[in-house]
Amino acid sequence: MRPLSPTLAEIARRDLNETPERIQQDLHILREWIRKQRHLRARTSDEFLIAFLRRCRYSLEETKRRIDRFFTFYNIFPEVYRNRCITRRIFDINRMGVHYYPEFPKCSDKSAILIARFGQFDPINYNVKEIFQFIMMAMEMISLENDYATVAGVSQILDLHNIKYEHLQRFDRSIFQRYFAWLQECCPLRMKEVYVINASKEIQRHINMMSILLKNQKFQTVHVLKTMDDLYAHIPKCNLPEEYGGSNGHIAECIAYMEDLLQNYRNYFDEDPLYGVSEELRTGDVVTYEAEFGLYGTFRQLPFD
Numbered sequence: 001m002r003p004l005s006p007t008l009a010e011i012a013r014r015d016l017n018e019t020p021e022r023i024q025q026d027l028h029i030l031r032e033w034i035r036k037q038r039h040l041r042a043r044t045s046d047e048f049l050i051a052f053l054r055r056c057r058y059s060l061e062e063t064k065r066r067i068d069r070f071f072t073f074y075n076i077f078p079e080v081y082r083n084r085c086i087t088r089r090i091f092d093i094n095r096m097g098v099h100y101y102p103e104f105p106k107c108s109d110k111s112a113i114l115i116a117r118f119g120q121f122d123p124i125n126y127n128v129k130e131i132f133q134f135i136m137m138a139m140e141m142i143s144l145e146n147d148y149a150t151v152a153g154v155s156q157i158l159d160l161h162n163i164k165y166e167h168l169q170r171f172d173r174s175i176f177q178r179y180f181a182w183l184q185e186c187c188p189l190r191m192k193e194v195y196v197i198n199a200s201k202e203i204q205r206h207i208n209m210m211s212i213l214l215k216n217q218k219f220q221t222v223h224v225l226k227t228m229d230d231l232y233a234h235i236p237k238c239n240l241p242e243e244y245g246g247s248n249g250h251i252a253e254c255i256a257y258m259e260d261l262l263q264n265y266r267n268y269f270d271e272d273p274l275y276g277v278s279e280e281l282r283t284g285d286v287v288t289y290e291a292e293f294g295l296y297g298t299f300r301q302l303p304f305d
Contacts, residue, residue, distance in 0.1 A: 001046055004147055012151045017058040026053060026060060033064055039281035041274060042071055051143040051188040054150045070186040074276040077178050080133040086266045089126075093134045094262060096120045100254035101142060101149075102241050111153040111192050112146065113239055114139075115254075119162030128172050132179050136187075137269065141261045143188040153190040155235065157244075161198035196224045197231055 001023065004012060012018035030049050034042045043049075049063075052070075056062040074081045094100075098120045102113050121131055142149050183191055225231050228245055240246025241254065 001050065002147060004151065008147055008151045012054070015057070016054050016151065018054065018151075019058075022058075023050065023053075026058065029060060030063065030067075034067070037068075039278050039283075040068060040071060041276055041278075042067055043275060045144075047144045048188075051150050055143075055188050055190050066186060066188075068277070070188070071275055071277050073178075073182055073186050075279065077182060079129045079175065080136055080179075081272075084133065084137060084269045084272045086262050086269055089130065090134055090137070091259065091262060093121065093126065093131060094138075094258050095255055096122075097251050097255055098131060099135045099138055100251065100258055101138075101146075102239065102246075102248045102254055103257075110236070110239060111155040112142075112149040113235065113248075114154050114156045115159060115241075115244075116156060117159045117161065119160065128175055132175060136179070136182065137265075138258060138261075139187060139189055141258075141265050141268075145261060149189055153192040155192050156194045157231070157235070158194055158196045159198055160196065160200070163200070192221075193234070194222045195231055195234060196222065197228070199224060 009018075009020075027046060027049055030053075031044050034040060034044055049067075052063050052067050056066055097117060099114070099116045102115070116135070118131070142154075223234065225234075231240075232245070237246040239248050241248055241251050243251050
């Protein structure tokens with residue numbers, strides 16, 4: 001386990017109930033629980049399990065539920081979980097700057113920053129499924145690599161500059177809903193707030209639709225901001241890249257950081273077919289998610305030791 005800086009260690013203790021002396025015991029409990037679940041094939045590395053423990057503020061029962069949901073989504077969201085490999089197209093999507101992380105703040109308890117720019121991808125040559133696959137792979141890598149993101153949480157800036165009609169035509173409500181269900185129910189990162197900037201009047205209706213979906217799923221707060229000064233009131237300039245008026249590096253550096261991660265995680269994603277769930281082996285009462293998320297398929301409640 002990577003040692004935390006004094007600042008992060010205090011945040012982890014205060015906000016996440018992290019007790020270093022207890023972590024190995026919690027990891028052992030989780031590994032034993034995973035071993036006993038006939039239906040579940042889950043990763044068990046320290047980094048993977050600690051990311052989920054932090055997301056669940058060290059509640060073992062909630063951590064078990066989230067890990068199970070994470071791997072259940074291999075079946076619920078096959079469009080993005082199928083063939084998760086580091087390919088040339090994945091590198092190309094990263095280089096477009098669709099979704100990236102500036103260097104994280106190091107001397108405050110502000111959350112890490114994620115910036116999504118959906119107007120950057122070419123909707124003719126790339127489909128929405130590929131974009132969300134890349135985004136979810138990137139978030140998984142960040143959860144394993146960056147302690148600031150897992151401890152202090154993540155705030156997302158959704159930059160709608162350059163969104164075109166072609167992007168809106170490819171809006172897929174089902175994928176959108178399942179992605180936000182994944183964020184809420186499965187993701188090992190704690191998403192704290194979303195700040196929407198550069199939203200034109202043309203897409204206000206779509207933003208309202210997004211807000212309704214997020215509200216229904218009890219998601220984090222969404223702020224639609226009119227000016228960059230409004231953004232600076234929430235996120236200090238020192239935490240933003242220079243392209244956004246800040247002093248926290250350049251977008252090109254953020255893209256290079258993610259490119260290095262993609263190179264390093266080739267084997268990790270090559271092993272992805274080893275993991276998932278076998279629903280026919282699951283025990284317990286059946287719970288359907290179709291009514292809540294508009295999804296097809298069911299899975300059973302989890303028996304906890």
